Amino acid sequence: MTGRPGPHPPVAELPADAVCSALGTSWRGLSKAQARDRLTAYGPNELPRTGRRNVWQPLRAQFTDLFAVMLIVASGITFLAYALEEPRDTGTLTLAVAILGVVVLNAAIGFAQEYSAERTAQALEAMVPRACRVLRDGELLELPARDVVPGDVVVLEAGDAVPADCRVVEAHELAVNNAPLTGESDPVGRTADPVAAGPLLQARNCVFMGTDVVAGSGQAVVFATGAATEFGRLYRLTAAAPPQKTPLQLQVASMARRVAGAALAIGALLFAVRLPTGEPVVDLFVFALGVMVALVPEGLPATLSVSLSIGVRRMARRHALIKQLLAVEALGSVTVVCTDKTGTLTQAEMTVTEVWAADRSHRVTGVGYDPSGEVADAAEVRELLRVACLCCNARLLPPTNPRERWRVLGDTTEGALLVVAAKAGLDREAEEAAAPRVTEFPFDSDRKLMTTVHRTGAGLQACVKGAPGAVLERCTDVALDGRREPLTRTQRAAVVAASDEMASRGLRVLAVARRELNGPRPAQEEAESALTLLGLIGMHDPPRPEVTDAVAACRRAGIRVVMVTGDHPLTAEAVARRVGVVRGPDPVVVTGEKLDAMDDEALGELLTEPSELLLCRVSPEHKMRVVTAFQRRGEVVAVTGDGANDAPALKHADIGVAMGASGTDVAREAAAVVLLDDSFASIAAAVRLGRAVYQNIRKFLVYLFSHNVGELVPVLAATFAGFPLVPINAVQILAIDLGSDVLPALALGAEPPESDVMDRPPRPRGERLFSAGLVGRILFLGGIQAICVSALFFWHIGSSGIPFDDFTRHTRVYQEAITMVQAGIVLSQFFNALTVRSDHLSIRTVGLATNPALLAAGGFGIALMAAISYAPPLQAVFNTAPLDAADWAVLAALGTVPLLADEARKAWLRHRSRGPEGGPG
Numbered sequence: 001m002t003g004r005p006g007p008h009p010p011v012a013e014l015p016a017d018a019v020c021s022a023l024g025t026s027w028r029g030l031s032k033a034q035a036r037d038r039l040t041a042y043g044p045n046e047l048p049r050t051g052r053r054n055v056w057q058p059l060r061a062q063f064t065d066l067f068a069v070m071l072i073v074a075s076g077i078t079f080l081a082y083a084l085e086e087p088r089d090t091g092t093l094t095l096a097v098a099i100l101g102v103v104v105l106n107a108a109i110g111f112a113q114e115y116s117a118e119r120t121a122q123a124l125e126a127m128v129p130r131a132c133r134v135l136r137d138g139e140l141l142e143l144p145a146r147d148v149v150p151g152d153v154v155v156l157e158a159g160d161a162v163p164a165d166c167r168v169v170e171a172h173e174l175a176v177n178n179a180p181l182t183g184e185s186d187p188v189g190r191t192a193d194p195v196a197a198g199p200l201l202q203a204r205n206c207v208f209m210g211t212d213v214v215a216g217s218g219q220a221v222v223f224a225t226g227a228a229t230e231f232g233r234l235y236r237l238t239a240a241a242p243p244q245k246t247p248l249q250l251q252v253a254s255m256a257r258r259v260a261g262a263a264l265a266i267g268a269l270l271f272a273v274r275l276p277t278g279e280p281v282v283d284l285f286v287f288a289l290g291v292m293v294a295l296v297p298e299g300l301p302a303t304l305s306v307s308l309s310i311g312v313r314r315m316a317r318r319h320a321l322i323k324q325l326l327a328v329e330a331l332g333s334v335t336v337v338c339t340d341k342t343g344t345l346t347q348a349e350m351t352v353t354e355v356w357a358a359d360r361s362h363r364v365t366g367v368g369y370d371p372s373g374e375v376a377d378a379a380e381v382r383e384l385l386r387v388a389c390l391c392c393n394a395r396l397l398p399p400t401n402p403r404e405r406w407r408v409l410g411d412t413t414e415g416a417l418l419v420v421a422a423k424a425g426l427d428r429e430a431e432e433a434a435a436p437r438v439t440e441f442p443f444d445s446d447r448k449l450m451t452t453v454h455r456t457g458a459g460l461q462a463c464v465k466g467a468p469g470a471v472l473e474r475c476t477d478v479a480l481d482g483r484r485e486p487l488t489r490t491q492r493a494a495v496v497a498a499s500d501e502m503a504s505r506g507l508r509v510l511a512v513a514r515r516e517l518n519g520p521r522p523a524q525e526e527a528e529s530a531l532t533l534l535g536l537i538g539m540h541d542p543p544r545p546e547v548t549d550a551v552a553a554c555r556r557a558g559i560r561v562v563m564v565t566g567d568h569p570l571t572a573e574a575v576a577r578r579v580g581v582v583r584g585p586d587p588v589v590v591t592g593e594k595l596d597a598m599d600d601e602a603l604g605e606l607l608t609e610p611s612e613l614l615l616c617r618v619s620p621e622h623k624m625r626v627v628t629a630f631q632r633r634g635e636v637v638a639v640t641g642d643g644a645n646d647a648p649a650l651k652h653a654d655i656g657v658a659m660g661a662s663g664t665d666v667a668r669e670a671a672a673v674v675l676l677d678d679s680f681a682s683i684a685a686a687v688r689l690g691r692a693v694y695q696n697i698r699k700f701l702v703y704l705f706s707h708n709v710g711e712l713v714p715v716l717a718a719t720f721a722g723f724p725l726v727p728i729n730a731v732q733i734l735a736i737d738l739g740s741d742v743l744p745a746l747a748l749g750a751e752p753p754e755s756d757v758m759d760r761p762p763r764p765r766g767e768r769l770f771s772a773g774l775v776g777r778i779l780f781l782g783g784i785q786a787i788c789v790s791a792l793f794f795w796h797i798g799s800s801g802i803p804f805d806d807f808t809r810h811t812r813v814y815q816e817a818i819t820m821v822q823a824g825i826v827l828s829q830f831f832n833a834l835t836v837r838s839d840h841l842s843i844r845t846v847g848l849a850t851n852p853a854l855l856a857a858g859g860f861g862i863a864l865m866a867a868i869s870y871a872p873p874l875q876a877v878f879n880t881a882p883l884d885a886a887d888w889a890v891l892a893a894l895g896t897v898p899l900l901a902d903e904a905r906k907a908w909l910r911h912r913s914r915g916p917e918g919g920p921g
């Protein structure tokens, strides 16, 4: 059972205290035992999976699509032809059965693929972290959202998804986006006061599952979970939308349809051309039908989907969860990555290393969040740290076993402040007991500061921390040796110099200030003006070790990496240099302020310059503007984001990348990719895999379409040369399409990335999959294959000395010749599979054994061909004959011709582009 089936008390109309007692809870939350009991009673806070499609629906779809219907009709006609034939030919019956086999096999592949894609999607969905913060026994815990029960007190902050339906009991500037429920997208403010009776969705003191907190903070008591929530009711009414097809899937499907049209036309043409030869009409009809069926690339869309879902799984293994299939192919064509700094390029494990107070700088010892270190024992430092830690919401968690480290629950910047305060012997909870918090004006990246107001013995005190510029402009005084003095121009300059000096060493700098207030709860404006500056705090955030290589790889791959940060330009530049985002002497550093002063044209020009670019002190709106400007220039942009207000940029970018470990639920919902480990290196890895997916698709397209040329040309040649029989019959063609070629195509779709995949520029935006290059390669390889097998056929027929008109289906020489044609195609496809693995690198560079599955798949095809040639029952079906060793030797030699020709073409290409082989071409 999920969620409470019965009605809940009228929570909206009751005052906050009464809500708590009505729901059997308190301001300290439920006890752990109560929570356990309620979880058993109400079930997990999950939605029933009613929207999932049943298993039969996709299976039925496999038999009702255009190709399947065409094939079923074709099979029916062939059966009819067999019934009408006089005398009956088992070949016709085999063909009819084979066509039905095609339908069944295709449906099986398609169904298995869809089923596994659905399973993958579910598994991935489950991996996206969905946690929330809950008070239990007065302790703040982070729990999976599914463990939330009615009566839980949930702590909410901007960026959180609301885990269940709750009544707000405390609100600080709290606003939510109710769009998923009400469709109205403007943020709506929430209050903790009771409201008049009315529709629950309209109650201004309730927040609902499926919606997001967009601003402020607060606490709320859960009154409905799972299916009992408003969202649960809505969810039951809507069926899950079927997954959308990606542009590549659409391109391949449309190409497959066009080829099918061409196959129909060719079949009709062959029928018409051969009709005057006097062959029986039924025979001719069956033959034309067979050619049509053979040319239709039925398995192509399924092979494509397999290839895409292999990409999805590989990316998941590299910590990049794909939420939209579209992202797999888009990742392969990224040209610009706009990346955050903290957490993505750095470890987000901040350590305060320096404190600046009363004109003096003090070193802080210790590393990470372990509070065993030292800080100067001076009164001004202590006061600075007291105010800083009062103005925090994060919590420091001690290790629970010797292998664990200290952790931070909440914002990492605040975590570092709590650690340095602890080093000075200050504990936030004790400080807050002495000076209880009255209200809070939460941090936001536009203001770049945060304020809390506390009740002290003497009245109220506002504690402010934030970016030095933002705090300094609100300060009128400075604390110096225990006195409050006016902040003179010289003083101000000294603070800025100290802050810049710290920032230029890569430290994140925060300023801390205070204001004494009298009277009632102050407005934000009042609490954040006429402040007294207490000092600066500098924290170090070490770069992630793996990022330097990833940034270098992106550079080689022609991808521009632009750092977008809310931090100080000097801090940003120092970090950018450390990870290699900036290498030259003069990066272009643009602040949010400068961006505001630029019009779109000036911004466009700025982005056109190929310089190293740092965007600093920017807000999420700036991010959105930069993404749009890059896109206007035709770039394919990936952008990272973690905050709630990053959502528009994440949605708008070609690939929105959200942080799985540290990001907000809102950002994760808006993104196409979620990074489980938050690291930039995972973006680079996903780009590499995305490029590989695209290359692999091209590989199996060349592979599959070249044999179509190899099959069709000999048939046309025989028709126009006046030979009365076909050089390869329809059942043989089907054996190639469905027997020997399927597995190598799948193995090509699963190829590991080529070694130099990140040494080439991104593919141009809007490049068609079926480019001139791709079609050219198909005609080149397929054409050579076609010439070889046609020559083989006519040479074998011709050398027998039997006149054309004396040949019948059962002439031994004819049976040998068609066996040779089929085996010729199979062998040449074996070598083709090897050569299509790279469009410019020699097979010697790629390595023969680097895709063992491909060799095994090719080997299976050859074994199948041998069985068709030697096993009497198969000989009867295919009208084939045993080949001797000399035949095989000739076939193997001819089979290598396309490979050798392609090697020569590649060598020439490499020579033309950068000289002799060795490096990437």
Ligand SMILES: Nc1ncnc2c1ncn2[C@@H]1O[C@H](COP(=O)(O)OP(=O)(O)OP(=O)(O)O)[C@@H](O)[C@H]1O
Pocket: 340, 341, 342, 343, 411, 413, 414, 443, 444, 445, 448, 449, 450, 465, 466, 467, 468, 508, 509, 510, 564, 565, 566, 567, 568
């Ligand atoms: N919790 C906080 N309270 C007060 N000020 C903060 C807090 N977190 C950050 N700041 C200040 O606001 C500035 C901007 O922070 P913001 O979080 O918007 O940057 P960001 O884009 O996350 O930076 P980065 O690119 O480093 O991740 C920081 O440089 C810091 O000075």
